[in-house]
Amino acid sequence: MTPLPPKSLDVVGIGNAIVDVLVQADDAFLDDHGLTKGTMALIDEAQAERLYGSVGPGLETSGGSAANTLAGIAQLGGRAGFIGRVRDDQLGAIFSHDIRSVGARFDTPAATTGPSTARCLILVTPDAQRTMCTYLGASVQLDPDDLDLDLVRQARVLYLEGYLWDSPEAQRAFVAAAEAAREAGGEVALSLSDAFCVDRHRDSFRELVDGHVDILFANEMEITSLYKADSFEQAAAEVRGRCRIAALTRSELGSQVLAGEESIPIEPFLLGELVDTTGAGDLYAAGFLHAYTRGASLERCGRLGSLCAGQVVTQLGPRPQSCLRELMERHLD
Amino acid sequence: MTPLPPKSLDVVGIGNAIVDVLVQADDAFLDDHGLTKGTMALIDEAQAERLYGSVGPGLETSGGSAANTLAGIAQLGGRAGFIGRVRDDQLGAIFSHDIRSVGARFDTPAATTGPSTARCLILVTPDAQRTMCTYLGASVQLDPDDLDLDLVRQARVLYLEGYLWDSPEAQRAFVAAAEAAREAGGEVALSLSDAFCVDRHRDSFRELVDGHVDILFANEMEITSLYKADSFEQAAAEVRGRCRIAALTRSELGSQVLAGEESIPIEPFLLGELVDTTGAGDLYAAGFLHAYTRGASLERCGRLGSLCAGQVVTQLGPRPQSCLRELMERHLD
Numbered sequence: 109m110t111p112l113p114p115k116s117l118d119v120v121g122i123g124n125a126i127v128d129v130l131v132q133a134d135d136a137f138l139d140d141h142g143l144t145k146g147t148m149a150l151i152d153e154a155q156a157e158r159l160y161g162s163v164g165p166g167l168e169t170s171g172g173s174a175a176n177t178l179a180g181i182a183q184l185g186g187r188a189g190f191i192g193r194v195r196d197d198q199l200g201a202i203f204s205h206d207i208r209s210v211g212a213r214f215d216t217p218a219a220t221t222g223p224s225t226a227r228c229l230i231l232v233t234p235d236a237q238r239t240m241c242t243y244l245g246a247s248v249q250l251d252p253d254d255l256d257l258d259l260v261r262q263a264r265v266l267y268l269e270g271y272l273w274d275s276p277e278a279q280r281a282f283v284a285a286a287e288a289a290r291e292a293g294g295e296v297a298l299s300l301s302d303a304f305c306v307d308r309h310r311d312s313f314r315e316l317v318d319g320h321v322d323i324l325f326a327n328e329m330e331i332t333s334l335y336k337a338d339s340f341e342q343a344a345a346e347v348r349g350r351c352r353i354a355a356l357t358r359s360e361l362g363s364q365v366l367a368g369e370e371s372i373p374i375e376p377f378l379l380g381e382l383v384d385t386t387g388a389g390d391l392y393a394a395g396f397l398h399a400y401t402r403g404a405s406l407e408r409c410g411r412l413g414s415l416c417a418g419q420v421v422t423q424l425g426p427r428p429q430s431c432l433r434e435l436m437e438r439h440l441d
Numbered sequence: 442m443t444p445l446p447p448k449s450l451d452v453v454g455i456g457n458a459i460v461d462v463l464v465q466a467d468d469a470f471l472d473d474h475g476l477t478k479g480t481m482a483l484i485d486e487a488q489a490e491r492l493y494g495s496v497g498p499g500l501e502t503s504g505g506s507a508a509n510t511l512a513g514i515a516q517l518g519g520r521a522g523f524i525g526r527v528r529d530d531q532l533g534a535i536f537s538h539d540i541r542s543v544g545a546r547f548d549t550p551a552a553t554t555g556p557s558t559a560r561c562l563i564l565v566t567p568d569a570q571r572t573m574c575t576y577l578g579a580s581v582q583l584d585p586d587d588l589d590l591d592l593v594r595q596a597r598v599l600y601l602e603g604y605l606w607d608s609p610e611a612q613r614a615f616v617a618a619a620e621a622a623r624e625a626g627g628e629v630a631l632s633l634s635d636a637f638c639v640d641r642h643r644d645s646f647r648e649l650v651d652g653h654v655d656i657l658f659a660n661e662m663e664i665t666s667l668y669k670a671d672s673f674e675q676a677a678a679e680v681r682g683r684c685r686i687a688a689l690t691r692s693e694l695g696s697q698v699l700a701g702e703e704s705i706p707i708e709p710f711l712l713g714e715l716v717d718t719t720g721a722g723d724l725y726a727a728g729f730l731h732a733y734t735r736g737a738s739l740e741r742c743g744r745l746g747s748l749c750a751g752q753v754v755t756q757l758g759p760r761p762q763s764c765l766r767e768l769m770e771r772h773l774d
Contacts, residue, residue: 132762165512165539165760168501179498198531198557206498224531424757427498429465 115294116262117213118186118401122255122285123174123269124247125192125216126226127199129166130386130424133231137163138239145233146329148240148302150274156243159229168199169425170206171228172247173301174269176387176426180394180416182212183432186401189213189259195246199225206427216254219246230386236421238386248275255281261292264401265323267393270301270330273309273316286320295352297323299393300330307333323353323400325393331356344371355410357392357417359385365410374410377418377439387426391416395432408440415439448627449595450546451519451734455588455618456507456602457580458525458549459559460532462499463719463757466564470496471572478566479662481573481635483607489576492562501532502758503539504561505580506634507602509720509759513727513749515545516765519734522546522592528579532558539760549587552579563719569754571719581608588614594625597734598656600726603634603663606642606649619653628685630656632726633663640666656686656733658726664689677704688743690725690750692718698743707743710751710772720759724749728765741773748772 138145141159151159170179175190182188190207194200196218203225207214226247231239250272260266266289272278286296298321300306306313313334317324324347328340331354337343340358344366347354354366362376395416399409419435420428471478474492484492503512508523515521523540527533529551536558540547559580564572583605593599599622605611619629631654633639639646646667650657657680661673664687670676673691677699680687687699695709728749732742752768753761 160538164542165503166535167758167762168535170498202499202501205493209497424762425500429500429757 115264116187117189118263119178119181119265119267119397120189120191120259120263121174121178121267121269122191122272122282124172124226124244124271125175125194125203126172126228126242126247127203128169128171128228128230128386128425129160130169130230130232130384131163131166133163133233135233138231138233143231143239143241145237145239147304148242148271151241151243153223153243153245156227156229156241159241163229163231167424168202169427170203171426173271173299173390174267175207176390177267177394177397178212179207179210179427180391180432181398182210183428184394184398184436185433186398189263191216191254191256191259193219193246193250193254194225195219195223197224199227200246213259215256219249222246222249232384232386232424236382236385238384248278250278250281252281255285257285257288260285260288261294263289263294265295265297265397267297267397268299270299270305270313273305273313279312283320295322296320297325297393297397299389300324300326300334303329303333306330310334318350321351323355324351325355325389327357327389353406355396355413357389362414363392363410365406367406370406372407372410374407374414377414378421379418379435380422382421384424385421387420388417390426391420391428412436412440448597449520450522451596452511452514452598452600452730453522453524453592453596454507454511454600454602455524455605455615457505457559457577457604458508458527458536459505459561459575459580460536461502461504461561461563461719461758462493463502463563463565463717464496464499466496466566468566471564471566476564476572476574478570478572480637481575481604484574484576486556486576486578489560489562489574492574496562496564500757501535502760503536504759506604506632506723507600508540509723510600510727510730511545512540512543512760513724513765514731515543516761517727517731517769518766519731522596524549524587524589524592526552526579526583526587527558528552528556530557532560533579546592548589552582555579555582565717565719565757569715569718571717581611583611583614585614588618590618590621593618593621594627596622596627598628598630598730600630600730601632603632603638603646606638606646612645615649616653628655629653630658630730632722633657633659633667636662636666639663643667651683654684656688657684658688658722660690660722686739688729688746690722695747696725696743698739700739703739705740705743707740707747710747711754712751713755715754717757718754720753721750723759724753724761744773745769
């Protein structure tokens, strides 16, 4: 592997700054509200209020896909930065505290007017699957001026969250950030985030992958949706060569890391009883990228990804409550 | 047991309306900040900000001692009401949603000015003990007009949280509510809440117990503090006869229910691995009072209390994420 240039940060991520509200729900509740299990639906503030009014008590915790990844990297001891927008309200203070408290840099100024901090209602069903309803609030107000390209240039890897692709401004910001990262000798990683999101933007996601992405993260549903493939194998064949590395996750089947002609199967880890899959993909990316920026082999990248995902699914919420660094030393060193 | 008069509510509670912030901490952190494990310290807003700035990421969830009890009673299928004050902010909205969503009545108007909704920083140490730092905010602004005596009169049991005794206004409100409850044929229950709180107000708590309380809840530290006793046995002998029923909890030793000459030992339940003792006493009171208002024997009251406490300590946070009613049917029926 080509050594990455010296940089002051390992990974900088751009994504939605969201506080999650975790509630328990059964399958009938999803049906009644027209929700598809395992996916993310965008809702407006009125829908958010209505839906919140119909669910039971919640646990609130910082979330956001890329933010979870960057928090995980910081918890592993990596040098992480996050760019995303909150409002100057109580949920914004919670988000800011949580990501900074694990040692990630987070300097995006909070909005002083406009919609409140983004919230995601996460319905956890008894099978531990999560179904998400997101009110994007302040997070889509990410100003081009907030896109701190100096921070992006300091990172070995720029990590982009596919969810942001729903906003045309964010699409442009993404491309600008990806170009700045590469010009500064960094690499660009992308998570496809959600099969519905891929479906909404298939063509532009394909162009993004072909033109700007070095490392692609996707689960089975997302990669088959991207290439309208009939099987995982077909989708894997399609993506090969379109970006340098593709890390494809398959839940209890583990993951597959593709690079050039290589195809490295990675066993899953499960560090306890499966409780809530929220954050599994985000923490896989965290483990993978942390190992990657330390110059580890792709197999070790995949294994650290699996380990971090295998921890976060044993707890409620997407920010690990166990010490990931200790787990890494115990299981992988 | 004398049958209780027909009422439209089983239990109405008065307490602090608080959102908990659960964070992990080690013993050294408690020492560094001069905190005593297992107790509650009152802090002001500046201290709250400072302390929050020095802890890791948190999980936010509705709390408040009496509020946890009333939520538990509602989750068991009891008719519950809560009186307490939040501010009209995001944390207040979370508190209001959570307690209403389990079916408890909560009509106290949110304050539109003044301090923000109360927060309690709960430091959970690796031994599962919790140490609490509470910023009371809006909750001590409970107005005499908010003290809905009509609601109190509708309850079979009025449940009072000892923590409120720190405020002279609340002391007066307590006595007024206790008198209204008894005049309407209801009974009065009190939780001593915290050994330090008992220490601050020993004489007035003794008067309250002697003059106004039918059912007293206390743990070993609290009851020995109340009577400056050298042992649990001595404290138990002291309290006997001062109120009709005393339910004394002793963590892993279970509990002891005293009534007249009777002394009923109750075995502890533990429904899984011990994770966080937050809410154990509150949920013991919930189970006890729910069975009590259904006319159950004191032994069954104690057993349902043990069961509910034994569930809540297997999870993070003081509001049960399992269905208490289902647990009750499985283990006690």
